[in-house]
Amino acid sequence: MRSRWAAALAGVAAGAVTLAVAEVGAALVMRGGLGTGTASPLVAVAGAFIDRTPAWLKDFAIQTFGTNDKLALFVGMGIVLTGVCALIGLVGGPTKPLSEDGEGQRNHYEKVELGLFAAVGVVGVLAVADRPDFSWPDALPTVVGTLVGLWVLDRLWRRLAPATAAAPAPMGPGAASRRSVLLWGGALTAVGALGILAGRALSRAGEVVEAARTRIGRIRVADPVTVPAGATQGVAGQTSYLTPNETFYRIDTAVTVPQVDPETWRLRVTGMVDREIELTFQDLLDAELVEALVTLTCVSNYVGGDLAGNAVWTGLPVREVLARAGVREGADMVLSRSVDGFTAGTPLEAMTDDRNALLAVAQNGEPLLAEHGFPVRVVVPGLYGYVSATKWVTELKVTRFDQDEGYWTPRGWSALGPVKTASRIDVPRPGEPVAAGEVVIAGVAWAQHRGIDKVEVRIGDGDWQEATLAEEPTIDSWRQWMLTWPAEPGEYAVSVRATDGTGEVQTQERAMPAPDGATGWHTIDVRVEG
Numbered sequence: 001m002r003s004r005w006a007a008a009l010a011g012v013a014a015g016a017v018t019l020a021v022a023e024v025g026a027a028l029v030m031r032g033g034l035g036t037g038t039a040s041p042l043v044a045v046a047g048a049f050i051d052r053t054p055a056w057l058k059d060f061a062i063q064t065f066g067t068n069d070k071l072a073l074f075v076g077m078g079i080v081l082t083g084v085c086a087l088i089g090l091v092g093g094p095t096k097p098l099s100e101d102g103e104g105q106r107n108h109y110e111k112v113e114l115g116l117f118a119a120v121g122v123v124g125v126l127a128v129a130d131r132p133d134f135s136w137p138d139a140l141p142t143v144v145g146t147l148v149g150l151w152v153l154d155r156l157w158r159r160l161a162p163a164t165a166a167a168p169a170p171m172g173p174g175a176a177s178r179r180s181v182l183l184w185g186g187a188l189t190a191v192g193a194l195g196i197l198a199g200r201a202l203s204r205a206g207e208v209v210e211a212a213r214t215r216i217g218r219i220r221v222a223d224p225v226t227v228p229a230g231a232t233q234g235v236a237g238q239t240s241y242l243t244p245n246e247t248f249y250r251i252d253t254a255v256t257v258p259q260v261d262p263e264t265w266r267l268r269v270t271g272m273v274d275r276e277i278e279l280t281f282q283d284l285l286d287a288e289l290v291e292a293l294v295t296l297t298c299v300s301n302y303v304g305g306d307l308a309g310n311a312v313w314t315g316l317p318v319r320e321v322l323a324r325a326g327v328r329e330g331a332d333m334v335l336s337r338s339v340d341g342f343t344a345g346t347p348l349e350a351m352t353d354d355r356n357a358l359l360a361v362a363q364n365g366e367p368l369l370a371e372h373g374f375p376v377r378v379v380v381p382g383l384y385g386y387v388s389a390t391k392w393v394t395e396l397k398v399t400r401f402d403q404d405e406g407y408w409t410p411r412g413w414s415a416l417g418p419v420k421t422a423s424r425i426d427v428p429r430p431g432e433p434v435a436a437g438e439v440v441i442a443g444v445a446w447a448q449h450r451g452i453d454k455v456e457v458r459i460g461d462g463d464w465q466e467a468t469l470a471e472e473p474t475i476d477s478w479r480q481w482m483l484t485w486p487a488e489p490g491e492y493a494v495s496v497r498a499t500d501g502t503g504e505v506q507t508q509e510r511a512m513p514a515p516d517g518a519t520g521w522h523t524i525d526v527r528v529e530g
């Protein structure tokens, strides 16, 4: 029994050493400028997995883990990999028939074990090769790591190998060799784990972006947005009108946040245009930038969910860039592409009409945070992020919906993603009882680019009551609302619904986020204590 533990540990140790060599190697290869895509096998496998995630699984992951979805993925990968390596170790384990070839010869089981281990390495190499901008040096760390891992596995197996024809040991390996494998296996696993962490830490090229953000400083425009005091009702617990950059929700398919140097960044405008053009980051800074208030929302947001945020965005209107390139007849989509391969298909109309569709360089006056698309992202009022808000954008391709599709479309999400009218109760918080008397119910409602005309609240089986609305500086942002309720002790279901600027009342019909956004009224249970 204990020999099995030793055999499993041998597999895990080999895996840990493989990944340590590969992750440190990947950091060096990328830092040295040799690699062009994703050299880290862990990041590549996670990315390849995310790219193959169907709509229902994305939905589940976001509902279960929220913006910790990537952490959850890494933990899951760690568990699966450990299990696979342990099983591989057991395959070659010591309780198998003895070698007949004499001491030190590989027996059949060890060959299978090494073969399986190599196969896992090949999967890693395939994942690396699958990532955007792949070139062969990207694969080097994984190949070398796998070879080192095979060597470790072989050494440990030899220590465990029970016997030879000359000196059979029918009871399995002796206690001494078992102990030595447990010792070596444990030590190598620990060193490997540290190596993996070191490799990941080493790979973070954050300094370039941080230095650039500091150098750029606050971005000012001739005609800045000022938020009127009336846009804020100031109820404790109510969503603040502007969302701080640091707490702004983050959703993307990027396993690690792309670190883009603004010095080398270029935006290319391609496709159905009269002339392809290329812009530098300085070109953008030198242009006449505008500021706009826009609430961004994720299509994966559930009714009552918090995957939405409001900010002042600073940028160059996309329509001006498209005009410079000259859009040809027949185009109806702009496919924006990110450095990490993500794409969003946005109706050309939304990019060229008079709304503030921006190539944004700043969020609330500050250069974008790396997580939110530094140096440049797209922001389009009225559309969910997945069809418009490409972060780390590097290309705008003018094209047609019947010729191209955005990242999420073949994965079960609608090609078109106008934001659906939504309203949310922020206070009282669900599950927190309130004292009888004057209770303030408050929250936000949004229907970007249509605006919010009315918010109504229903308490228990009472009538719909109109809430007081805050000022609405723009129809592109959410609107705060509040209602004072003389509450008597009891249990109440409290619901909210909004009416958008076109007069349409938010539907009660429940829909899941996939394929084009959740619907239904946000309802919470409130207990009023006497």
Ligand SMILES: Nc1nc2c(c(=O)[nH]1)N[C@H]1C(S)=C(S)[C@@H](COP(=O)(O)O)O[C@H]1N2
Pocket: 248, 249, 250, 251, 252, 253, 254, 296, 297, 298, 299, 338, 339, 340, 342, 371, 372, 373, 384, 385, 386, 388, 389, 390, 391, 392
């Ligand atoms: N490059 C890139 N841009 C992206 C995404 C992505 O996965 N990759 N996700 C989009 C989605 S689904 C949303 S909701 C918004 C979220 O923007 P935020 O993370 O800044 O809030 O970014 C959009 N832009």
Ligand SMILES: [Mo]
Pocket: 251, 297, 298, 299, 300, 384, 385, 386
């Ligand atoms: Mo999203």
